[in-house]
Amino acid sequence: MTDHQAKLPLTPRLPAGLLTPVMLRKLAAIAEKYEGIIKIAGNSIVILGLHPEHRAQALGELGLDTQSLAGKAVRSTAVCAGQPHCPRALQDSTRLGLDLDTKFYGTELPGKLRIGVSGCPNGCSEIFVKDIGLYGTAGGYTIIAGGNSGRKAQAGRIVAERVPPAEVIPSIEKIIAYYQTYGQPGERLGQTIDRLGFEDFVACIGIN
Structure with a gap:
């Protein structure tokens, strides 16, 4: 597996796409810390390019749940x-x-x-x-x-x-x-x- 293939996205769950300026700055700081890239996707913000171990750490630091982008279920509204x-x-x-x-x-x-x-x-x-x-x-x-x-x-x-x-x-x-x-x-x-x-x-x- 190449380094590029090993990297994963992180999609924090943001109901209705709402977040405070404080959380937005925190997302940016974590993306910078773990050398990720931020992408706006609909009502979601995705941090791209994280190593698997960094992804888990970043999610813990954010204090948010992750939104599933796969699976047979109701997605975020x-x-x-x-x-x-x-x-x-x-x-x-x-x-x-x-x-x-x-x-x-x-x-x-x-x-x-x-x-x-x-x-x-x-x-x-x-x-x-x-x-x-x-x-x-x-x-x-x-x-x-x-x-x-x-x-x-x-x-x-x-x-x-x-x-x-x-x-x-x-x-x-x-x-x-x-x-x-x-x-x-x-x-x-x-x-x-x-x-x-x-x-x-x-x-x-x-x-x-």
């Missing part, structure tokens, strides 16, 4: 800037994104599942290419399902509109339960929906 930071935000996407992350992150599934939340229809969190996407409107949230930005990219489809914020998590629970029940190993949510039929999916989850 992607969230836009939202209220009160974005004047276009119609709903509190940050609060909802954190609640979704707390509730569902790490839930084992037939395949990986990404959730994105945007405070308005502009969709800064790429909600139409997430397995589950949500965007805020004046009347509540629009829920989208079945998107995928991977090798077999496809846009998700709207399954419910004007969903009150308090009903979003129960609605997402129904979608995830459907996927757990009917998804085949390695299959993304959109592939499960396509295989069984969009109308069947909508009828089964029963979101009004």
Whole structure:
């Protein structure tokens, strides 16, 4: 194994992509200490180029959990800037994104599942290419399902509109339960929906 091949990335878990200036400086200091490179990736910050022993030390010094970039489970929720930071935000996407992350992150599934939340229809969190996407409107949230930005990219489809914020998590629970029940190993949510039929999916989850 070459020196280049031995180096590993470290992706600290940062729910909703939020961190304080103090933590940002700490990340930079640790990357410098262990001769890593910092990369911004979506709602994550990745420290690249760490030796395996340095990776474990760096994680301990940060005092954070690491986010898995592999595995068949719910990944960290992607969230836009939202209220009160974005004047276009119609709903509190940050609060909802954190609640979704707390509730569902790490839930084992037939395949990986990404959730994105945007405070308005502009969709800064790429909600139409997430397995589950949500965007805020004046009347509540629009829920989208079945998107995928991977090798077999496809846009998700709207399954419910004007969903009150308090009903979003129960609605997402129904979608995830459907996927757990009917998804085949390695299959993304959109592939499960396509295989069984969009109308069947909508009828089964029963979101009004």
